[in-house]
Amino acid sequence: MRLLRLSGFALLAVIVSAPAFAQFDLGGHWARRSNQDDMESGPGPDPVDYLGLPLNAEGRARGLSFQYSAVSLPEHQCGYLSPFYIVLGPFGLAIDRVLDPVTARLVAWRIGGWVDRDVTTIWMDGRAHPSVNAPHPSGGFTTGVWEGDTLTTYTTHLKAGMIRRNGAPLSDQATMTMHFTRHGDLLTARAMIEDPVNLSEPYVRSRVWQLDPTANFGNGLSAPCEPIDELPRAGAGDIYPHYLPGRNLFTNELTRYYNLPQDAVLGGAHTMYPEFRKTLTGYQPPEVCKRYCGCGGLGVACITDGSGVAQGGR
Amino acid sequence: MVTPAKGDYESIPITLEAKKIGDAWDPAKDEAAGEQCRAYGAPAIMAVPTRLRISWQDDRTLKVETDAGTQTRLLHFGDWKPQGGPAGWQGESVAEWERGRGGRGASGGSLKVVTKNVRPGYLRKNGVPYSASATLTEYWDVGAERNGDRWITITSLVDDPKYLRVAYVTALQFKHEADGAKWEPTPCSAR
Numbered sequence: 001m002r003l004l005r006l007s008g009f010a011l012l013a014v015i016v017s018a019p020a021f022a023q024f025d026l027g028g029h030w031a032r033r034s035n036q037d038d039m040e041s042g043p044g045p046d047p048v049d050y051l052g053l054p055l056n057a058e059g060r061a062r063g064l065s066f067q068y069s070a071v072s073l074p075e076h077q078c079g080y081l082s083p084f085y086i087v088l089g090p091f092g093l094a095i096d097r098v099l100d101p102v103t104a105r106l107v108a109w110r111i112g113g114w115v116d117r118d119v120t121t122i123w124m125d126g127r128a129h130p131s132v133n134a135p136h137p138s139g140g141f142t143t144g145v146w147e148g149d150t151l152t153t154y155t156t157h158l159k160a161g162m163i164r165r166n167g168a169p170l171s172d173q174a175t176m177t178m179h180f181t182r183h184g185d186l187l188t189a190r191a192m193i194e195d196p197v198n199l200s201e202p203y204v205r206s207r208v209w210q211l212d213p214t215a216n217f218g219n220g221l222s223a224p225c226e227p228i229d230e231l232p233r234a235g236a237g238d239i240y241p242h243y244l245p246g247r248n249l250f251t252n253e254l255t256r257y258y259n260l261p262q263d264a265v266l267g268g269a270h271t272m273y274p275e276f277r278k279t280l281t282g283y284q285p286p287e288v289c290k291r292y293c294g295c296g297g298l299g300v301a302c303i304t305d306g307s308g309v310a311q312g313g314r
Numbered sequence: 315m316v317t318p319a320k321g322d323y324e325s326i327p328i329t330l331e332a333k334k335i336g337d338a339w340d341p342a343k344d345e346a347a348g349e350q351c352r353a354y355g356a357p358a359i360m361a362v363p364t365r366l367r368i369s370w371q372d373d374r375t376l377k378v379e380t381d382a383g384t385q386t387r388l389l390h391f392g393d394w395k396p397q398g399g400p401a402g403w404q405g406e407s408v409a410e411w412e413r414g415r416g417g418r419g420a421s422g423g424s425l426k427v428v429t430k431n432v433r434p435g436y437l438r439k440n441g442v443p444y445s446a447s448a449t450l451t452e453y454w455d456v457g458a459e460r461n462g463d464r465w466i467t468i469t470s471l472v473d474d475p476k477y478l479r480v481a482y483v484t485a486l487q488f489k490h491e492a493d494g495a496k497w498e499p500t501p502c503s504a505r
Contacts, residue, residue, distance in 0.1 A: 033483045038325040149413060149423065150457060177460055181467070183412070183424060183453040188469040188485050192459055202459070206467055206485035260316070274363040274382065275496065277315050285440075286319040294324030295333055297479070 023146045024182040026109050030093040030209035033186070039292045041090040043305060045166045046257070047250035050267030059169055059198030060266055064248045066167025069241035078225035080118040080138040082161045084176055087191045087207040089114060092215055109144065109151075122153050129156050136172050151180040163193060163203060168267075171197035185211040201269045257291065259284055315363045317505055318440045332443050332477035339441025341504040351502035354383035355403040355435035357450045357472045360486055362439075365497055376409060383502040389427050396431060401446055405432035412453070425454035437472065437482065448474040464490035 032041075039045065050063060070076060086093070094112035098121070099105065111120040118138035129141055134157060141157040155176040163170040174195035181188050190206045193199070243249070254265045263271075263279070270276055295302040301310040320339055328336070344352055354362060364382035371377040376389040389409035396406040406429065413423030429450040437444050453469040465487050472482040 033481075034485060035325045035327065035482050036484050147457070150455065152457070154460070179455075179457050179467070181424065181453075181455045181469075183426075183469060186453075186469060186471075186483070188453070188455070188467060190457070190465065190467045190485070190487055192463075194461070202461065202463070204465070204487055204489075206469075206487050208469055208483050208485045210483075258316075258319075273496075274315075274365060275498070277363050280316055283316045285317050289319040289321035289323075292324050293321050294326070295328065297327070298330050298333060300330065300333070 029215035031212040033210040034208040053267040054201040054269035056200040062169040067241040072230040074227035077227045083120045087205045153178045327479045344504040350504040352435040353439040381499045384499040401433040405429045427452040445476040
C-alpha cells in the first residue's frame with residue numbers, strides 16, 4: 001500500500017510558464033488536509049521502511065545502523081527534525097509575516113515550529129546564504145523568491161538528521177527546495193531534498209493544508225526541553241545505541257507484515273519508479289488488513305494502530 | 315505500487331457504507347464482470363504508479379494518457395459543455411487556467427480541472443469505492459527545480475456525498491522525462 005503512493009514520472013509535451021505576478025498571502029493557520037501517509041505522519045513509519053527513498057549504499061548502511069534508543073540519549077533528546085519534516089509531519093502550519101519595523105515591508109515568512117521541528121524562517125529580503133562554514137541551526141537557513149504565483153524557497157545549513165522518522169539519514173550537506181502554491185483556501189507544497197551523501201537522486205514529497213482561521217494548534221514549540229536520563233544506561237556516556245552491519249533486528253519487519261520483498265523494503269532510487277512494479281509480479285498482499293487500517297471516526301470497531309486489535313468507536 | 319490488503323482504508327475519510335463495500339471487495343468478481351478498470355478512473359488514476367503522456371488533441375482539448383491501464387483523459391477548455399452521455403471511467407473534464415488565457419498556448423497560472431459524470435470505481439485498488447456522484451477537482455502546477463528538473467504537482471480533491479465524509483485531498487508529483495523510452499502501456503488489473 002505504501003508503495004502505491006509513490007508517484008510515477010510524467011512525459012510532458014505541454015509546459016506552461018508562470019506569470020510574473022500574483023503573489024499570495026501565506027499568513028495564517030493552515031490545517032493539514034492531505035489524506036496521504038497518515039501512518040508515517042502520525043505514529044511514524046516502521047523501522048527499516050525505506051520504500052521509495054532514493055538511498056545510496058552509504059545512506060542505507062547508515063539507516064540500518066540506527067537504533068531508536070539513540071534518541072533517548074541526553075544529547076539527542078532535544079534535537080529537532082529537519083525542515084523537510086514540514087511535508088511529512090502530522091501538524092498544521094502557523095505562518096506569520098515578519099515585517100520591517102520601520103518600513104513595514106515584508107522581510108520574511110516564519111513557519112512556526114512544532115514540538116519536534118524548529119521554526120523555519122523564509123527570508124524574502126534578498127539576503128545571501130551564510131558562509132559554508134557558518135553554524136547549522138535546527139531550522140536551517142532559508143531564502144524565498146516569488147516565481148509567478150508560486151513561492152520558491154531554498155534551504156541550506158541543515159543539521160544532520162533524518163529524512164524519514166525511522167533513522168533514514170539526512171546529512172548536513174543536504175539542501176531543500178520547496179514550492180508553495182495556493183488554490184483558494186488550499187496550500188500545496190512540493191519539497192525536494194538533495195543530499196550528496198545519502199541519496200543517489202533527489203527525493204520529492206508534496207503536502208496539502210487548508211486555511212483554518214479557527215485552528216488552535218496545540219503543537220507549537222514545547223516548553224524548553226530539558227534532557228534527562230530516560231534509560232538506565234543512557235546517561236552513562238559509554239554506549240551509543242546502534243546496530244552493527246548485518247545485525248539490524250528489523251530488516252524483515254515489512255516483509256513479515258506486508259509480504260514485501262526485502263529489495264523493496266531497503267529502498268533505493270529504483271523503488272520510486274513505476275517500472276519497479278514489474279519486479280513485484282505475483283505479489284500477494286496479506287489476506288486482510290491487520291494494522292493501521294484507518295477507518296477511525298466511523299464509530300465501528302477497527303484496527304487503527306499497530307496492535308492488530310480492533311478498537312471500537314474510534 | 316502494490317495492492318493494499320482488503321480492509322486497508324488508512325488516510326481515506328470513508329463512510330460506513332463505503333466500508334461495507336470495501337469489506338466485500340472481491341477482485342475475482344471484478345475480473346469476471348469485466349470491471350478490471352475500476353481502480354483506473356479519473357478520481358484514482360493519478361495515484362496509480364504510471365507515466366503520463368500529455369499532448370494537445372486540438373486547440374481546446376488537452377489529452378492526458380496513462381500507460382498504467384492505458385487510459386485517456388480529455389481536458390476540455392473554452393465553452394465546452396459536458397455531453398451528459400453514459401458515464402465513463404474518466405468522466406467529463408472541464409479545464410480552465412486559473413490565471414492566464416485558456417486553451418492551447420496558455421501563458422501561465424494553475425490549470426484547474428473539474429471532472430464529473432464518472433463511472434463508479436475504486437479510489438484505492440482494494441475496493442474503496444467512489445460513486446457516480448463523485449466530483450474530482452484538480453489543480454495542476456508546473457515548476458522547475460534548481461537542478462533543471464521540471465515537475466507537475468497535482469493537488470486533487472475528490473468529493474463524494476455517498477462514500478466520503480469529507481473531501482479526499484492529496485497532492486502528487488510527476489517529473490518530466492526527456493523522451494518516451496520508458497512508456498509502457500499495460501492493461502488494467504484488478505489485483
